Amino acid sequence: MDTLKNRWNKWNPVTILLSFFIIWFVFAFLVFPNVNTIYETFFGTGTFSLEPVEKLLRSDRAVQSVLNSILLAIILVFTVNIVGISLVLFTNYFDIKGASILKLSYFSTLVYGGVALNLGYKLVYGKNSPLTDFLTQINPNWDGNWFSGLFAVGFVMTFACTSNHMLFLSSALRNVDYQTIEAAKNLGASQITILKNVVLPTLKPTLFALTIITFLTGLSATSAPLVFGGKEFETITPMILTFANSSSSKDLATVLALVLGIVTIIVLTFMLRSEQKGNYISISKTKTTLVKQKINNKTVNILVHIIAYILFIIYTMPVLAIIIYSFTDAMAISSGFITWDSFTIDNYLLTFSSLEAVRPYLISLGYGFAGSFLVVAFCLLCAYLMKKYNNRLTRTLDFMLMIPWFLPSTLIAVGLTVTFNTNQWVVLNQVFTGTLWLLLIGYIIVNIPFTLRITKSTFFGINQEIEDAAKNLGANAFYTFIKVLLPIILPSIMGIYSLNFIGILPDYDLTVFLYHPLYEPLGITIMNATGNSASADTKALNLVYTVILVILNTMILTAVYGNLRFRKRKKV
Amino acid sequence: MITFQDVTIKYDDFTAVKNLNFEVKDGEFFTFLGPSGCGKTTTLRSLVGLIQPTSGEIYLDDKDITNLPTEKRDIKMVFQSYALFPTMTVYENIAFGLKVKKVEKAMIKQKVADIAKKVDLAAEQLAKKVSELSGGQQQRVAIARALVNQPNILVLDEPLSNLDAKLRVQLRNELKSLQKNFGITTVYVTHDQEEALTLSDRIAVFNKGEIEQIGTPEEIYEQSNSEFVCNFIGENNNITKLVTNHPERFDRLNLEENNAFYSRIEKLKISLFGQTYPLVEDELSFTGKIIDSEYYGIYTKYSIKVEDTVVRAVLKEKLSLGTDQNEKVQVILSQQHILQYK
Ligand SMILES: Nc1ncnc2c1ncn2[C@@H]1O[C@H](COP(=O)(O)OP(=O)(O)OP(=O)(O)O)[C@@H](O)[C@H]1O
Ligand SMILES: [Mg+2]
Numbered sequence: 001m002d003t004l005k006n007r008w009n010k011w012n013p014v015t016i017l018l019s020f021f022i023i024w025f026v027f028a029f030l031v032f033p034n035v036n037t038i039y040e041t042f043f044g045t046g047t048f049s050l051e052p053v054e055k056l057l058r059s060d061r062a063v064q065s066v067l068n069s070i071l072l073a074i075i076l077v078f079t080v081n082i083v084g085i086s087l088v089l090f091t092n093y094f095d096i097k098g099a100s101i102l103k104l105s106y107f108s109t110l111v112y113g114g115v116a117l118n119l120g121y122k123l124v125y126g127k128n129s130p131l132t133d134f135l136t137q138i139n140p141n142w143d144g145n146w147f148s149g150l151f152a153v154g155f156v157m158t159f160a161c162t163s164n165h166m167l168f169l170s171s172a173l174r175n176v177d178y179q180t181i182e183a184a185k186n187l188g189a190s191q192i193t194i195l196k197n198v199v200l201p202t203l204k205p206t207l208f209a210l211t212i213i214t215f216l217t218g219l220s221a222t223s224a225p226l227v228f229g230g231k232e233f234e235t236i237t238p239m240i241l242t243f244a245n246s247s248s249s250k251d252l253a254t255v256l257a258l259v260l261g262i263v264t265i266i267v268l269t270f271m272l273r274s275e276q277k278g279n280y281i282s283i284s285k286t287k288t289t290l291v292k293q294k295i296n297n298k299t300v301n302i303l304v305h306i307i308a309y310i311l312f313i314i315y316t317m318p319v320l321a322i323i324i325y326s327f328t329d330a331m332a333i334s335s336g337f338i339t340w341d342s343f344t345i346d347n348y349l350l351t352f353s354s355l356e357a358v359r360p361y362l363i364s365l366g367y368g369f370a371g372s373f374l375v376v377a378f379c380l381l382c383a384y385l386m387k388k389y390n391n392r393l394t395r396t397l398d399f400m401l402m403i404p405w406f407l408p409s410t411l412i413a414v415g416l417t418v419t420f421n422t423n424q425w426v427v428l429n430q431v432f433t434g435t436l437w438l439l440l441i442g443y444i445i446v447n448i449p450f451t452l453r454i455t456k457s458t459f460f461g462i463n464q465e466i467e468d469a470a471k472n473l474g475a476n477a478f479y480t481f482i483k484v485l486l487p488i489i490l491p492s493i494m495g496i497y498s499l500n501f502i503g504i505l506p507d508y509d510l511t512v513f514l515y516h517p518l519y520e521p522l523g524i525t526i527m528n529a530t531g532n533s534a535s536a537d538t539k540a541l542n543l544v545y546t547v548i549l550v551i552l553n554t555m556i557l558t559a560v561y562g563n564l565r566f567r568k569r570k571k572v
Numbered sequence: 573m574i575t576f577q578d579v580t581i582k583y584d585d586f587t588a589v590k591n592l593n594f595e596v597k598d599g600e601f602f603t604f605l606g607p608s609g610c611g612k613t614t615t616l617r618s619l620v621g622l623i624q625p626t627s628g629e630i631y632l633d634d635k636d637i638t639n640l641p642t643e644k645r646d647i648k649m650v651f652q653s654y655a656l657f658p659t660m661t662v663y664e665n666i667a668f669g670l671k672v673k674k675v676e677k678a679m680i681k682q683k684v685a686d687i688a689k690k691v692d693l694a695a696e697q698l699a700k701k702v703s704e705l706s707g708g709q710q711q712r713v714a715i716a717r718a719l720v721n722q723p724n725i726l727v728l729d730e731p732l733s734n735l736d737a738k739l740r741v742q743l744r745n746e747l748k749s750l751q752k753n754f755g756i757t758t759v760y761v762t763h764d765q766e767e768a769l770t771l772s773d774r775i776a777v778f779n780k781g782e783i784e785q786i787g788t789p790e791e792i793y794e795q796s797n798s799e800f801v802c803n804f805i806g807e808n809n810n811i812t813k814l815v816t817n818h819p820e821r822f823d824r825l826n827l828e829e830n831n832a833f834y835s836r837i838e839k840l841k842i843s844l845f846g847q848t849y850p851l852v853e854d855e856l857s858f859t860g861k862i863i864d865s866e867y868y869g870i871y872t873k874y875s876i877k878v879e880d881t882v883v884r885a886v887l888k889e890k891l892s893l894g895t896d897q898n899e900k901v902q903v904i905l906s907q908q909h910i911l912q913y914k
Contacts, residue, residue: 473669
């Protein structure tokens with residue numbers, strides 16, 4: 001980070017070209033569509049008009065959906081954090097029997113996100129599920145549709161949104177200097193005091209970021225409310241989707257999306273301000289690794305074990321259900337009842353017998369590979385430039401690239417469809433809506449902030465002297481990057497790549513706005529099969545899809561993270 | 573020969589290094605010595621070409637290299653953190669510079685093997701990951717990685733600061749003999765005065781971005797030409813008060829021009845009160861009382877109160893067998909060893 005001007009690199013034509021590309025991309029896809037949408041909404045007729053806002057306020061359903069979304073987001077911030085922290089403590093901090101099995105189930109949300117997960121919960125808790133049948137048997141008055149509304153959405157999302165906790169909070173916890181815990185013990189602190197005053201405060205920055213992500217996820221939740229919300233609990237995004245699909249109320253969709261954006265920004269500003277207070281810098285020089293804590297109090301210990309295993313059951317059931325039902329016939333799938341005769345592998349045979357059936361897979365795989373590759377490449381480039389040139393321009397860029405975090409993906413999606421519906425000069429008069437490109441661009445955009453944060457932190461984590469040393473030994477900037485820097489950051493880059501990838505595969509929330517109708521991605525297909533109206537055959541097919549998805553994602557994650565862990569061990 | 577001419581380096585508004593002028597001769601072991609933050613690394617980085625001076629020129633022999641990028645300079649650096657490439661093996665690390673230069677594979681192999689032998693790295697270490705080496709071995713890899721390129725000049729930024737005391741002394745000696753064997757011009761950065769004194773042909777003492785004195789270790793130590801250098805190197809007694817209280821006795825000092833006086837602690841002599849000590853012509857004797865003593869094994873350090881000044885002195889043997897506390901002693905000062913400053 002030389003603040004000194006680097007005379008030789010200053011006028012490097014490649015750098016200049018790349019910088020222009022980045023500036024164009026940011027303007028064309030991050031700034032322009034959003035600004036354009038706002039403009040179109042309020043100045044669509046040529047003069048400023050608040051008509052769309054009034055229209056919105058007149059619709060009770062719309063207003064209620066805004067309130068519902070905010071309520072859901074707030075609830076999730078609490079429930080997801082509580083469950084997430086518990087999972088992390090159970091697997092990494094406390095000495096729990098069978099922790100490795102628990103871990104496996106807690107990590108399951110990582111390999112089947114979004115719509116696939118909804119499918120699983122529906123199989124376990126929905127109408128016709130064995131559990132519901134059982135409840136009806138005990139209590140004949142039990143409502144078969146009991147699992148719907150705010151409770152159901154909140155329940156599903158609470159357990160669905162803990163993947164980031166498992167990934168990032170765990171790693172933050174593992175980075176806690178064990179000596180601080182020993183020191184606290186030595187000073188006579190109780191286990192609960194140590195947890196509260198020593199361990200949790202060091203996790204604060206991570207928890208803070210996770211809270212933001214959780215809030216945003218809750219605010220723009222799409223698939224879970226669609227599947228489990230029912231009539232009585234509608235949220236913003238599905239509402240926007242409905243409006244966006246009818247030409248008479250397109251403006252309503254935008255205004256709703258804007259409301260979503262404004263709420264997000266208000267909350268973020270509020271949170272960012274409180275973040276300033278809570279930061280700390282680790283000063284430990286000789287870190288020792290965390291040793292799992294045995295809970296001294298017997299009652300507490302038993303209680304914690306019980307909770308851990310209840311969570312285990314909750315996390316395992318949906319996956320198990322998907323796997324089991326994928327091996328049963330249509331009859332069992334639609335009725336929920338399984339007998340010995342129900343088992344069959346026909347579903348699998350069916351899936352692989354026609355190209356048509358694997359099509360959604362191929363489409364999503366294509367988007368997954370291309371989308372996460374492009375976003376990682378783009379963020380690498382940006383991070384590199386930011387490290388090399390720390391000036392006002394790169395700082396502005398850093399801020400601009402965070403836009404997708406400040407705006408809910410729904411607003412971005414609406415912005416993209418509305419803006420690139422007609423030919424726009426910023427993209428050389430191309431129309432993107434209704435092409436395959438739009439979804440790809442969408443995937444890239446929404447994955448930028450997170451990818452950038454990770455790449456940046458790995459990049460800035462590299463000792464500057466390493467880069468200097470390579471140059472001093474005669475390597476030019478490109479060679480240094482490829483041969484020295486890239487291998488160092490590769491593990492984290494692979495990690496973020498695979499996370500993006502498995503996020504894109506079953507994505508529904510963004511996809512539904514942007515996909516090409518003739519090229520239906522996996523998320524859409526699975527979602528269609530989750531609805532009550534779907535035929536048992538479609539359902540069967542999608543169970544197979546989901547199982548394959550789970551296997552695929554598991555393989556990717558074990559390959560990447562398994563490898564990572566191996567490397568780490570060698571290092572020590 | 574390296575020449576710095578009026579080199580000034582600024583970080584934004586902050587001037588890290590001001591108006592440097594010095595020369596390093598061929599084959600010389602030249603050391604930058606100074607407290608933390610005084611601009612040693614900054615100066616070194618400008619010599620290596622990792623940063624650019626805000627003004628001034630740097631010459632190598634007669635060539636102006638001020639604007640030459642680091643990869644084009646024949647000056648190789650050993651970094652403070654060693655900066656070994658963690659994803660490569662020891663061999664790959666050492667071979668890096670040669671590979672960049674597109675040297676033939678067989679040649680690289682030969683050269684790496686040669687240099688590894690010279691820095692005492694066993695052949696089986698070459699296949700290891702750098703993270704599997706000890707601190708001392710890592711340092712030797714860092715040195716080998718620089719030396720294998722046969723640079724004109726080798727530059728080292730506090731290469732011993734991460735090591736434990738014993739290894740530091742051992743490697744210091746190895747470094748010196750390596751430099752002698754290769755005959756390579758070496759610029760060395762340290763804030764450890766002992767390292768500077770034992771290794772260097774000449775030392776430049778930095779203070780707040782400026783050079784206070786350049787000279788051989790003896791010159792720097794015996795004839796420190798500023799109060800800062802005098803205080804930074806070695807241990808001192810500030811005897812200004814004693815001198816100003818007895819101006820008539822310190823007849824060999826320049827009392828008109830100077831007003832700060834120091835004496836290095838090992839230059840003081842002590843003799844027990846009552847024993848006669850034959851004073852040489854420029855020597856003065858004062859009476860004092862021992863108030864403290866520290867036992868170091870090789871020597872013992874005494875704190876003695878003379879009038880209202882506390883001076884320290886070292887003795888190879890302890891003064892007496894009994895307690896030294898409150899013992900009355902004579903302190904003998906030799907005027908020619910008193911350092912005087914304005
Ligand atoms: N990149 C930078 N930006 C701004 N100021 C800097 C930068 N690098 C160094 N400085 C400042 O320049 C001054 C000299 O720094 P330098 O690293 O040269 O010190 P040093 O003598 O090597 O110290 P040390 O013995 O601690 O390594 C310091 O005051 C430091 O704060
Ligand atoms: Mg330094």
